[in-house]
Amino acid sequence: VLPSLDRFREVNRTFPQTADVLEHKRRGGKVFGWLCTYVPEEILHAAGILPVRVTGYSREIELEDGSAYMYINNCSFSRSCLQMGLRGEYDYLDGVVAGSTCDGARRLFDLWVHYVGVPFHHIITVPRKYTERAHALYYQQVSGFKLQLEEHLGAEISDERLIASVQLYNESRELLRRLYELRKLAAPPITGAETMEVLNASFRMPKEAFNEHLRRLLDELEASPVRHTPRARLMVTGSVMNNPEFIASIEELGALVVTDELCTSTRYWSDPVVLDGRPPLEAIARRYLNNFPCARMVPSDGRFDRILGLVRDYRVDGVVSQIIRYCVPYAHDLPLLTARLSDIGVPTLALDVEYGTSGSGQIRTRVQAFLEMLEARKK
């Protein structure tokens, strides 16, 4: 019914060794991995590099190497990514770029550099505030990164190329926004699990190809007779998560995940780069620091307000907060967020999970009970 979705699924099934990546390498291109959403992908793209997001195993597996190298009390996302790196699954990477986003991300970067090794590596200091001084520092950091990259490549990254990359990435954001508009409908044509397949592909494919296939998917969805009428409209929030099976396990119970607040979803694509006459690098830096905030940012109200906005716009009945064990920023926010959601009458189900979980029996039982509670409230 949705052939374009199959293309995205194929990318995700074969990632990290996708046909696109291998073809790019075969043609002599460079591929860089980025470790968090505060790394401006447009700069990599403008340099002719294929950026891919480093993610971990899409299933819950034993992380023997990840835990041995990074210790068990680091989040399973970091350990999972590191294990894939250690086992050579990202052996094609020519560079790794990170932000000082959270302790897990920065230590993943440290250990990647130390144990996996990569020809180019860079970490960007990301301020935790939105003040003008914070913007100035972040801009300085992004400029420093661009300069270092130019030195490494021996080539300048021109403003023209940056603008072209911004336009391409903004187009991608706009297409994803259109996809999310469909999820606002009373009976959306796409599930949360299917959406996650699209999102995963968005940071694993060349943007040009991704946009083309997403345009087709939007056409297919508009023509599709399938409409999902759920027993409850849910939103998923919290730690990094990109496993469609986890969402499918919730949706199998009759709910529909209609929106999400994750660094693999809305926090990745929400806000465009506004060029508005600014030099492109400045516009890029402003967008990335002002983007839909991660829990790392202070004050947390910026994040909470955006979540409450999504709850309203997508008519969310309940929020599923999934927090990976040892993902401290989100764990600290949880009591504050739960209280704010409660104030507007929206219950929260708090799940402690491991990265890659597909929704075990216990999670399923808790989601089932949550859905029953939501239904009882409606009566």
Place this chain on the structure above:
Amino acid sequence: MTTNGHGNEIDLLVRTSRMLARMNRARPGTRASQGLYYQLLADYYTRVRHAHEEGKLLAAHTVFFPTEILYAMDIVPMHTEMTTWLIALFLREQAEVLAKGAELGLAPEICSPHRGVAGILGLNAIPRPDVVLWSNLICDNTAKSGELMMELSGSPGFFLDNPFQDSPAELDYLTGELEEMVRFLQEQSGRKLDLGKLAEAVDRTNREIDLYREIGELRKAVPAPLSILGYMELLSADYMFPGQPEAIQYLTLLRDELKEMVREGRGAVSPERFRLMTLFIPPMHLMSFLGRLFEEHGAVSAVEPLFTYWSEGTLNPARPLESVARKSFMLPERRSMYGPLSEQALRDISEGAEQYRIDGAVFWAFMGCRHTCATIKIFKETLSEVDVPMLTIDCDIVDPTVNPEEEVREKLEQFFELLEDR
């Protein structure tokens, strides 16, 4: 917990500290600096206890916060993590405090001193702070604990954004952050920052760092003159009194005592059998036990390179705010715990092992401190290159249920046996 909601636990901390000061002074053979340390602790919490009565602003702040500025504004600092540690160490009330943190919705993976801070505020076990100050130095827990503290205490707060790397732009940014914080504190307290007083604190910080370096040199002696309890004193001197006369008084006395001990060839334990390197902080609730166990086995923590080595540099009292910012880049803990993992931290470990003639290292793997544990393997390999074995003990700084004494005893005794065999 028995609390009158007006800082009862602080009274208990004051009384316990005073009692320990008296006991240490009365016990023959005990360092006078140890008695002074407990007296200073009592003085610190007496100020906290009486801040409101004296019309002073009480500021709760997270670890590694530049409280030199608070002292220069006559604001009373209250170190949140240390207060939780001391409640664990002295009052043994950690179970109730952590239970309250859990009741407030904080997950068990959150660092226990931060769960504890929320707990003690939730229980009204400490005086209500007038302001909450927190920063991202040194982890996500410190960065994220402030907002809940503000909510629980109903107090305004300021988040100090401490940049990740050491560069001129980041030093400027941090200096600007400090300026902004001063404006916030002036608004809250109605008091101006006394730049002259801050410059004096900066000047004293230079002396303080020199004293730390001198003490570090003296600790190379065989036998080593300072016990593991001394390590905790060294840490908290700067935590409580950065750039203050109290820190100078304590460190000078300690330096003189150690000099004397080294001159006389006296060690902290006798006979000295195992010279250990301590990586990270041992559990607070085990400190007395570790003191006894180390004495029993002739073990001594000769060096803690990631906690007591200050980076090179001198601060400029003529530029006091910038110097306070610069100091945060020189902190011993910064090299291994904040910023990209530095080669210097690894060199400190391997060179420290040689210079201090270390037999073995103990890494206290505090499960709430993720970013430090992430380097366990690297540190172990670094030490292995200089033929020093490393024992890793999973622990919690505050919660005694994670590692009961007997379990720690067994692990350490096995390690001592291994060192003996070598």
